[in-house]
Amino acid sequence: DGDHVVLDHDEGLDMTDANHLELSAWVYPYDLDGNQFVVMKGDYGWGMYLKGNQVAYASEYSLSQHPVSNGTLTAETWSHIQVSVETGVGYTFHINGEDAGTVLDDDAGIPLGDFGSNDCYENELDCDEFYVARMGAGCDCNHFEGVLDNITVRAGANNTTMEERLRLDFPEGEGGETWDASDDRMASIEGADWVMPDGSIVAQAVQLFPGEEYELE
Numbered sequence: 001d002g003d004h005v006v007l008d009h010d011e012g013l014d015m016t017d018a019n020h021l022e023l024s025a026w027v028y029p030y031d032l033d034g035n036q037f038v039v040m041k042g043d044y045g046w047g048m049y050l051k052g053n054q055v056a057y058a059s060e061y062s063l064s065q066h067p068v069s070n071g072t073l074t075a076e077t078w079s080h081i082q083v084s085v086e087t088g089v090g091y092t093f094h095i096n097g098e099d100a101g102t103v104l105d106d107d108a109g110i111p112l113g114d115f116g117s118n119d120c121y122e123n124e125l126d127c128d129e130f131y132v133a134r135m136g137a138g139c140d141c142n143h144f145e146g147v148l149d150n151i152t153v154r155a156g157a158n159n160t161t162m163e164e165r166l167r168l169d170f171p172e173g174e175g176g177e178t179w180d181a182s183d184d185r186m187a188s189i190e191g192a193d194w195v196m197p198d199g200s201i202v203a204q205a206v207q208l209f210p211g212e213e214y215e216l217e
Contacts, residue, residue: 002143003192004134005168005178007185012165013041013130015110015155020162022154023048023057024082028147028197032075035063036144039151040136042113043120043127047136048083050144055093055100057083058136059108061115067108069093071100078197085110110155113137132168133192147195170194 007013015021025038025048032053040047040058047058053072059065073079073095082094090108093100113128117138120127127137132151133144150169156162167181176189 001145001191002134002140004143004190005132005187005192006134006190007130007132007166007180007187009042009126009128009130010185013153015041015046015112017157018110018155019087020156020159021046021085021110022082022162023152024080024154025151026078026080026149027073027144028078029073029075029144030146032073033145035135035142036146037131037133037135037142038081038144038148039153040113040131040134042115042129043117043136043138044115045111045113045136046085048081049135049142050081055081055083055095057085057091057093058111059085059091059105060111067091067103067105069095069100071095071098130166130187132187147197149197 023039027038029036029050032050035049035051037047037049044061049056051068055069056066059067071093080096084092085108087109088106090102090104092102113136115138120138129137133148134140135142152164153166154162155165168178169181170178172178173194178187178189179185
């Protein structure tokens with residue numbers, strides 16, 4: 001239904017010098033129909049999504065060319081998914097900590113997200129934001145239908161320099177903003193609801209003391 005989270009670009013999300021990338025998240029899909037993006041950077045940049053009941057990595061513009069896992073997920077169940085990328089070597093998938101397949105590819109890469117879609121080009125937009133639950137800046141489509149948590153991005157020039165670039169744990173429980181684990185970045189929540197791990201809507205309680213009033217927004 002178009003709900004998503006968006007975070008402005010900064011140098012921590014610039015993968016120009018990265019040869020290794022690791023994306024992970026806890027996902028609770030309501031169904032396993034079609035393509036459901038967990039994250040995507042910019043305009044057709046690097047990202048991770050569900051392709052039916054498999055995990056896929058956004059390696060280029062064409063979805064049909066994206067590497068996918070051998071392992072599968074189950075709907076209405078929490079699963080931890082991860083994809084690791086090594087440029088010029090390939091992609092490795094994990095589901096719930098178990099090996100879910102490796103795709104060897106001499107052209108394996110980390111697209112920066114500067115494809116130049118018509119909407120971005122014609123409207124002179126940067127389209128370099130980091131999106132959660134949507135297929136990036138260039139396509140308001142393929143939204144994730146379900147619950148997401150603990151989204152992590154790690155990257156480095158090699159295995160020894162891998163570091164956490166972003167982690168979204170959604171600790172707030174209310175409001176239209178969420179902050180990453182460093183408390184330095186704020187992401188905007190566009191339409192999505194705060195929910196409990198079982199998918200039920202969060203009901204915020206406010207403690208009142210004698211003589212105090214609280215106005216509902």
